[in-house]
Amino acid sequence: MPATKPATKERTGPSRAATRPFSLWREVLTAYVAPAVMAGSAGVVTGQADLTRAACTSIAGSSAVVAFLVGTWLRRGGRPRRWTTALPRVVLTVVLVIVVAGVAAGVGWLAAEWLPAHTSLHAAPWLRRMRIDLPVSAVLATTIVTLRWRGTLAKHQP
Numbered sequence: 001m002p003a004t005k006p007a008t009k010e011r012t013g014p015s016r017a018a019t020r021p022f023s024l025w026r027e028v029l030t031a032y033v034a035p036a037v038m039a040g041s042a043g044v045v046t047g048q049a050d051l052t053r054a055a056c057t058s059i060a061g062s063s064a065v066v067a068f069l070v071g072t073w074l075r076r077g078g079r080p081r082r083w084t085t086a087l088p089r090v091v092l093t094v095v096l097v098i099v100v101a102g103v104a105a106g107v108g109w110l111a112a113e114w115l116p117a118h119t120s121l122h123a124a125p126w127l128r129r130m131r132i133d134l135p136v137s138a139v140l141a142t143t144i145v146t147l148r149w150r151g152t153l154a155k156h157q158p
Contacts, residue, residue: 031067036060104138
């Protein structure tokens, strides 16, 4: 009786993800759909209608906007900045996450606190959620887009 081979497949070449080019539209779509599905299902399971609504608006929307902005900035017309390719992948990700989360936290505070205090806009519950939704979405979207972008670059770029 002949010996059977194991069901696993040995890979000798680069993985499929490593050979796939960075596609901004795919990253933006993923940045919208993933948090919308996760937060929306959490809202349904826990019975939180405001979380279910926020999943498709402030959470997923801000995540998609951040993914678009960070991805566009990283690509910079197809020619990445030298320092973004010179830094180790994790260091670049941490630096961008800190910067983008700080900006998102400022925008969240502006939307939740400053706007109602200085304009005729009332402090609605969805507006107060922005203090949390924006920074959290920004951290997740920035991390994923940066890691995926760096994963698509050649290891020995000039």
